[in-house]
Amino acid sequence: MSTYLCVIVMEVLSKILAKRIENSHSFKFHWKYDKINLSHLCFADDLIMLCHGSLSSALVLKAALDEFSLLSGLHANHAKNNIFISDLSSTISHQLINLFGYTRKLFYLRPLVRPLIQYLISNGSSTFLWFDNWHLDGPLLSKWSTRVVYDSGLPIYAAVSSIVHGDSWSWPTAMSIDLLEIRSRMPTYNPNSSVDDSVRWLPSSSGTYSASFALASLRTPQPIVPWFKLVWFPKNILRMSFFLWLAIRGRLSTRDRILKYDHRAITTCVLCNSHLQSYAHLFFECLFSRAIWTQLLNIGGNPWNGLCWNAFTDWASTYWGGNSPTIVANKFCLGVAVYHIWRERNCQIFESTQKTTSVVARFIIDTIRCQLSFIN
Structure with missing residues (x-):
C-alpha cells in the first residue's frame, strides 16, 4: 500500500472511530488519555487503539473495526496483532480476549513474577513508592488501601525518591496509623542519593536472574518421570x-x-x-x-x-x-x-x-x- 493510500485509509478509520465514540454513551477513554480524548495512534503502518478496561468500551472499538473491514475489505491479522490488558479481573480479561479473538500469552505471568523481584533503594528515582516491591511488607498498595496515599499527601505515582533526603529516609508527617506502621517497618539500610537503584532476583542466592531459577519458581514441582x-x-x-x-x-x-x-x-x-x-x-x-x-x-x-x-x-x-x-x-x-x-x-x-x-x-x-x- 502506498504512503498516500495508507494515510487516506487511516483517515477513514479515524472518522469511523470518532463517530462510534461520539454516538456511544458507554465508551470511556484510557485513564491516562481521557483529558485529551485519545482513542488511537497511527504511525506508518502501525496502529494502536486505546480504551478503558471495560467490555462496553472495547465493544465500541470492535464495532468500529468491523465497520471498517466491511467498507475496505481489510481485516485484523491476529498473528501480528496483540492486546495488552493491565490490572483487570480474570473474568473481564477473558471477555476482552474472546471478543477480539486473541489467545492469552505470557502477560498472565506478571502477577506471579512481581513478588520475586525486589528493589534495593539508593536514590529511589527509578522505583515506584506505592507499587514496587522495595518495602519489608512488599508493595505498599498490596497491603494498604489507597487511603494511605491520600494521608501521605504524595502522588500515587510518586517515586521512592520523594521520601529520600540525602542519605536518610524522610517521610511526610504521619497522618494515620497505617503511615506510622509503614514508617516503622522501613528497610534497615540507608539510601544513597549518588547511586542508582538496583534490582534483586529473590529466587537466586546471588540475586542475579537466571532462566532455571525462574522456571523453578513459576512451575509446580512434579516427580521425575521414570523414562x-x-x-x-x-x-x-x-x-x-x-x-x-x-x-x-x-x-x-x-x-x-x-x-x-x-x-x-x-x-x-x-x-x-x-x-x-x-x-x-x-x-x-x-x-x-x-x-x-x-x-x-x-x-x-x-x-x-x-x-x-x-x-x-x-x-x-x-x-x-x-x-x-x-x-x-x-x-x-x-x-x-x-x-x-x-x-x-x-x-x-x-x-x-x-x-x-x-x-x-x-x-x-x-x-x-x-x-x-x-x-x-
Whole structure:
C-alpha cells in the first residue's frame, strides 16, 4: 500500500472511530488519555487503539473495526496483532480476549513474577513508592488501601525518591496509623542519593536472574518421570530425543489421534497399508518398522522381546537408565529409530516418496555411528 493510500485509509478509520465514540454513551477513554480524548495512534503502518478496561468500551472499538473491514475489505491479522490488558479481573480479561479473538500469552505471568523481584533503594528515582516491591511488607498498595496515599499527601505515582533526603529516609508527617506502621517497618539500610537503584532476583542466592531459577519458581514441582533418563541423557541428539519425548507422551499426530477430530481422515498405516496407525502399531507392530527395529537389535545383539510400545518403554526405562557405553548405544538406537520411522511416515504421506527398510535402517545406523564416534 502506498504512503498516500495508507494515510487516506487511516483517515477513514479515524472518522469511523470518532463517530462510534461520539454516538456511544458507554465508551470511556484510557485513564491516562481521557483529558485529551485519545482513542488511537497511527504511525506508518502501525496502529494502536486505546480504551478503558471495560467490555462496553472495547465493544465500541470492535464495532468500529468491523465497520471498517466491511467498507475496505481489510481485516485484523491476529498473528501480528496483540492486546495488552493491565490490572483487570480474570473474568473481564477473558471477555476482552474472546471478543477480539486473541489467545492469552505470557502477560498472565506478571502477577506471579512481581513478588520475586525486589528493589534495593539508593536514590529511589527509578522505583515506584506505592507499587514496587522495595518495602519489608512488599508493595505498599498490596497491603494498604489507597487511603494511605491520600494521608501521605504524595502522588500515587510518586517515586521512592520523594521520601529520600540525602542519605536518610524522610517521610511526610504521619497522618494515620497505617503511615506510622509503614514508617516503622522501613528497610534497615540507608539510601544513597549518588547511586542508582538496583534490582534483586529473590529466587537466586546471588540475586542475579537466571532462566532455571525462574522456571523453578513459576512451575509446580512434579516427580521425575521414570523414562526421564531414557530420553534425556548426556550427549543425546536433541532432535531425536525431542521426538522420542513426544512419542512417549503420545503427542505425535498418528492417524488414530487425527480420527478423533476428523472422521473422514484416512486411518490406515501408510507404511504397511494394513492396520490402523496408532503408537502401538507404528512402534513396532507395523511390519515395516518391525523389520527396521529387528535389524537394529540384531546388530546390537539384543533379541526383540515383542512388547507393545507402552510396555517396551516401561521396560527400557527400567533397564536402560544407566550411562554405560552399551546402554547409551541402546538409547541412541531407540531415539534415532523413532525419529527416522516417523520421518519416513511423513515422507510417504506428504512427499509421496518411499524408502526400503534396509535404507532407513542404514540411515539410523550411520547416525548412531557418527554420534558415538563424536563422543569417543
